[in-house]
Amino acid sequence: MQARQALEQAEVVLGYKTYLRQAEALLKGKEVIASGMTHELDRAGEALDLALTGKCVAMVSGGDPGIYAMAGVIFDVAKVRNIEFGPGSDQVEITVIPGIPALAAAASLLGAPLTHDFATVSLSDRLTPWELIEKRLHLAAEADFVIVLYNPKSKGRPWQLGRAMEIVTESRSPETPVGVVARAMREGQSVTLTTLGQVNEADVDMQTVVIIGNSRTYTYQGRMVTPRGYLEKYPDAV
C-alpha cells in the first residue's frame, strides 16, 4: 500500500529489470531506469544524483528493500558523499518502505518453518570473506537456529551451497527437513521439500531461498513446520 503510493508519486523509478517488470502497471508516464544485476553502487549514486536535482525518485527492490538489498547501499553512498538526508534536511529525504521479504514468502509456501528462532546467512562471498560465512554457519548450526540461506548459488559460485550443507550436517541430522523455494510469488515459482541429506543442488539458483529446519522441525502432509513448543508444554490441551 505504502509502496504503491510511493511509486505513484515518483517521477523517476530505478531498479533491477526483473523487479521493474512486476511493477509495470504503475510505471506509465514515468522516467524508468532499468539495470542488470550488480553495479549497486552506481545505481545508488544515480538515484541520489536525481534526488538532488529535486526529483521524486523511487528505487524498486524485490522482497524487502532492507534485507540484503538496496536500502543499505543508498545510505552508504549518501554518507560517503556527505549528502544530508536527516530530518529537516533540504538536500534529500530518504524513506525505506518495507515489503514482504523473500524469507517470509518462502516460509509461507512451505508451511511454517520460521515459527521459532532463525538465522539468515548469505552464501555470496563476493563482498564477505568465505571464512566469516563458514564461521556463521557453524555457530548458527550449533545454536540450533533454523537457517535461511540467501544467494545460495550462482554460475560463478557453484560449490558454496554444498559446503554449507556439509557444515550444517556436522551438528544436525541428515533427516532434517529442508525447504527450497525459487521465485516465491512470481513467475517460475517452485517449492521443494526435501532433507539435509538429499538436497538436489540442481533445484537451487541465485533466485532461491533455502530454509534448513532446526532439530524439532517436522514435515507433515507436505508442509514444513517448526513448532514453537505449545504442545510440548501443554500436551493435554488439544
Place this chain on the structure above:
Amino acid sequence: MQARQALEQAEVVLGYKTYLRQAEALLKGKEVIASGMTHELDRAGEALDLALTGKCVAMVSGGDPGIYAMAGVIFDVAKVRNIEFGPGSDQVEITVIPGIPALAAAASLLGAPLTHDFATVSLSDRLTPWELIEKRLHLAAEADFVIVLYNPKSKGRPWQLGRAMEIVTESRSPETPVGVVARAMREGQSVTLTTLGQVNEADVDMQTVVIIGNSRTYTYQGRMVTPRGYLEKYPDAV
C-alpha cells in the same frame, strides 16, 4: 493484497483483538471472534473446528503469520488431531499468507540495519528453556550476526532483556548501535536509536522489537545501517 482478498472471502475471522481492530473495515457482516493474548492452542483449535464445518475461516496475525506467530500452532494442532489438510484433502485446506514481519517494519524505520546476516531470538522463556535462549544469544553474538530480539520484555519477564544485553556485550562493544522500535506502523509507534551500553529498558515492552547491530553497523544522521561491504570492496567507486 492476497491478505485482503482472503479476509473478503472469509465468513469467520479470528484473532487477537489488537490486530482485528486494524482490519476493522474489512470485517463488516462477518462472524468475528476476538481473543486476548495467550490461549493460542484454543484459538487454533477453534479455527480448525469452524473450518471442519465447511466455513471459510481467516486467522489474523500481526506482522507475518509465520514468524513467531499462529501459522505454526495451527499446523501443530491439525497434526495432533489427525486433520487432513494436504493437497486434495476434502477436510480442510490451510493457506499461509505472508505479511510484512515486525523485523522488516522496524528495520525500515531505523534505516537499513538488516542489510547483512542476522539472527532473530525470542526472549520469551514461556515455552523455550532460558538456557537455550542464552546459548543462542552467545553464539549469535560470537558469529557477529545482527541480532533481532522478539518479545524482549513483559510484566512477567522483567529481567531477560538486561541479561541478553550482558551476554551480547561480552563479544560486542558497548558503542554498538541498537534500535528499539515499538508498535511499528501502528498507533503508538516509537523509534529509538541508542547503543548497547545505553539501552533504556523502560522504552521496551512486549510489542517492541530490539535490533542490535553487528561490529560494522554505524549510525549516521539518525539512521542505523549495516553495510553489505560494497564500499570496503570498491573504495574508489563513489
